[in-house]
Amino acid sequence: MPELKIGEKDFLLDGEPFQIISGALHYFRVHPDQWADRIHKARLMGLNTIETYVPWNLHAPTRGEFDTSAGLDLERFLKLVAAEGMHAIVRPGPYICAEWSNGGLPPWLLRIEGVELRRAEPQYLSALTEYLQAVYQIVAPLQVDRGGPVFLVQIENEYGAYGSDKEYLAELVRVTREAGITVPLTTIDQPDPQMLEDGRLDGLHMTASFGSRSTERFKTLREFQPTGPLMCMEFWDGWFDSWGFHHHTTTVEDSDTALDEILRVGGSVNFYMFHGGTNFGMTNGANDKGAYVPLVTSYDYDAPLDEAGNPTAKYHAFRKTIAKYAPVLDELPAEATPAPVFDASLTPRASLLDLLGEIGEARPGDHPATYEELEQDTGFVFYQAPAVDIAPGTLRIGEEVRDRAYVFQDGIPVGIMARDAHERALALPLLASPVQILVEDQGRVNYGPRLGEAKGLIGEVTVDGIPLTDWTSWRLDVDRLPELDLEGCSLNLGPQVLDGEFELAEAADLFLETSAWGKGLVWVNGFNLGRYWRKGPTQTLYVPAPVTRAGRNRIVVLELEAMAHPSAQFVDGLRLGQIEF
Template sequence: MSEFTIGETDFLLDGRAHQVISGAMHYFRVHPEQWADRIRKARLMGLNTIETYVAWNAHSPRRGEFSTEGGLDLARFLELVAAEGMHAIVRPGPYICAEWDNGGLPAWLLRDPEVRPRSSEPRYLEAVTEYLQQVYAIVAPLQIDRGGPVVLVQIENEYGAYGSDKDYLAHLVQVTRDAGITVPLTTIDQPTPEMLSDGSLPGLHLTASFGSRTAERFATLREHQPTGPLMCAEFWNGWFDSWGTHHHTNTVEQTAADLDAILSVGGSVNFYMFHGGTNFGLTSGANDKGMYQPIVTSYDYDAPLDEAGHPTAKYFAFRDVIAKYAPVPAEVPDAAADAPAFEVPLQRVAALFDVVAASGSPLGTTSAHGDLPTFDDLQHDSGLALFTTTLPDGAAGAGILGFEEVRDRAWVFLDGSPVGVLARDSHENAIALPRTGGQLSILVEDQGRVNYGQRIGEPKGLIGGARLDGAPVLDWSVTAIELDAVPGVAADASGAAPGTDAAGPVIARGEFTLDAETDGLFLDTAGWGKGLVWVNGFLLGRYWRRGPQRTLFVPGPVVHSGVNEIVVLELEVLAEARAAFLAGPELGHTEV
């Protein structure tokens, strides 16, 4: 058993001054069979601590559930940290931001119009209390004073950038302490006077988030907290990417110098990120500060350990800096080897609309609605939904179809022929139809719920109903598409005659053979339009020709020696009916 406390100027480990040198790694963004490898590489860089968020919506997709299976086994992750001789910092939110869908808040939570997120509103507090009690039942036995690795627990997350409800923060503290958390509690905010004041309470240790200007940032933090250790609990050594922008990088020399500035004054640090990992499936969030910007699938973050778990030049530069202030193991990780590079043909096996229309479709049950429902009206958290109605007027003249807002992308079809696309990121909400009669079908994609700011929790889909030349469009048939069923559909249809239609939405399938196990693969999506990919039933995530990301990372444990399956759901145009795998990642251009 050990004791971890806050002293007059330092963290104290069993009464001795201790500098926390930590790295962020989110267990839910890394395949669980690769956790141990990434944790070990953190220790070899000189880290003594691993930090992780806890994603509420991943553990509790429905109220009353709290899954800890597979990649959500927080206890196993923390035990692996301990097995490597390292400490852990846990940040359970309930709000985490993290470029994660809805900032980690479950979609079901915010469907109640009375719920006010991140406040002392009673319904919100009731749900948050249930969640935190479930998290702390895992964390409490793994605290350092009980023989475990956990040395710090964070209350909320950059709350000063959002609100100033002190009753809310006090409730979180009370729940945390009542659940048996005895280690020091922290907050984190950008080091501005207003944020530090609004986001904290007496008795909580303030930490800062920044990527540069260390002396200035620490001076501001010290003004608000005269004693105790200085800590940059999010040292922004990289950044995230959004679709349609560029791949963000920063220079090794500058970030190493900024790290040196933190450690040289005795400051503690947590790299955000040490190893970013991947937004597998549909977990990536979005930002909207006047323009909607969905986050890409890769969370490489230009981190010291890249998306595939390989050390970068930044890794070794940071290791050299750390060695000036703390012991660093002599061992270094192996350099990255090229991944297998090869191509395989794809067979177009089914049109999505045909599968949805079939009786007993595995892709979801169709329901009837008078008014146009949102995703949230359908209790449909994310993905795709198909909305269909019959326009009774067969007039040849064109008409204008409009919506209050499209969230986030809608493909419009009339009598099965594509009319066009409405895109939220272009502020589009109206389209000209070639005629005002026929079967109108609209495929809508949720591209990620906003993870930061006041638009968290907003409904998804087609907002405010539909109007054709100003008149309401009613009587809709709606299918909330079950994406988990797509690989099964592809397998069942694989014996059919090959399809020839390249236009989406279309399901394609292929097989590839590996001679041996691999650390991972890099799937090239440059020849495709926009869609989703599964390998052996595992949903890798979204791809989009818009970039910057070109390759999707396939974790080694997802594939095996022998025959493997790839399934593609292409929503636009599958220009090349093949799957290519590259020797390394291609995350896009770095300048604009």
């Protein structure tokens, strides 16, 4: 069987120098029926390897389970990589960052009293051991020396940017080796001396992450690792987008120049991303460097394949550059064709606050319970306190709103408190009316010191300094909305559920234009496409063809604010927003 080894200057596959030309493709951000298409297009660009993270929180939403159904079938994904004649790199974390909610760490970890994340702390080590053993039960039989595609596995992820606990890294190595992983193990850090020092461990091959100045960055890496192959494990060929900002891009010329510098010196590369895909549902992460900034649903990343899997100018430029150093097939992927363009009418069906009994589970208490206390991983929580005899009065949240709070009195909207605007106070206009607050988790922080923080209303809630007590907190499961019979439901002010139908001649990729809507979520045939928000930059939600069907299709919308035009407009392609000049 083949074997990959770390040589004096190169990776050695069956004893021969091997230049890894890889691309990141996250199976959990792509519909499983489209995996084979994206993998094939990677090979046509000249790649010989596919890399993927593994999201702990998605596979194990509760401790003790490891879900591999449908879009989480890692084994199927890796076998499709092998069927394409390609190799695989697996990066299971347990922390992955990836602009993914909580960096991939499951929220139930936060409910373990005294747990310390990404440290050699016994409770954390016990939990991650269970997780890694489940991952490696899939990965170990698919290693290259057993006839499979996997020839590299990464330990942790950019750990030098977070900590320096060598005991922790060593424990990850021990668990990995004892689970039967025999291929070389790697680390990754940005080419900063302190990060490289803190993230390294004897016996692990060091790789770097960068998107420019390749020669300079490799020089820094070589200072810490005098021998062995040079590899950029994350070649940032684009960037992610956040709500309220422009659509990030990098120029084809700059990215291609940096790629050529890597390949010219015999370096190996992993494009981050080759194909970004989509943060379906409520899986997006957030950053907080003094201001909370949640990420958009699209993870297009300005990558060689766009969000819908179509080749871009970068794809063709990179393919040409790769062909200077490695064999590239003659076949080219088909270019994008316009998607069906049509409108579908939407009918308001119900007010969300009138559906609490259908999608919610109530818990009384003396304070508004956090998401962690309610065992609510993401989405929405609704709070209600009895009437207050103060008007006008000022509602105040003691510490912070996490992340967006819609405030009502007796079902009437009175305002919004937004974390990204540092808002935690609001005037209440009505006398003797119950205080009601709908909170949306807009994405858990995926990077930095606020990783693992609680969600909800944090701190004491008061009106003119008087604490509100006797709360009822509802954990809401909005993914149940498409299942409900909404005929005859009441319509009041506030968030509304709308639905509609449309006909297709055959299943097809669709692009739902949302710029005339406010803020909310969309389901097509029960599949949660993700969040939309008029703040942009993203103006479309991508609807994968396998989600649709010939004949009648149903769309359900949860609109939290207000629609300028209550109809579903499908356009011919992606609308990712204004770029920065």
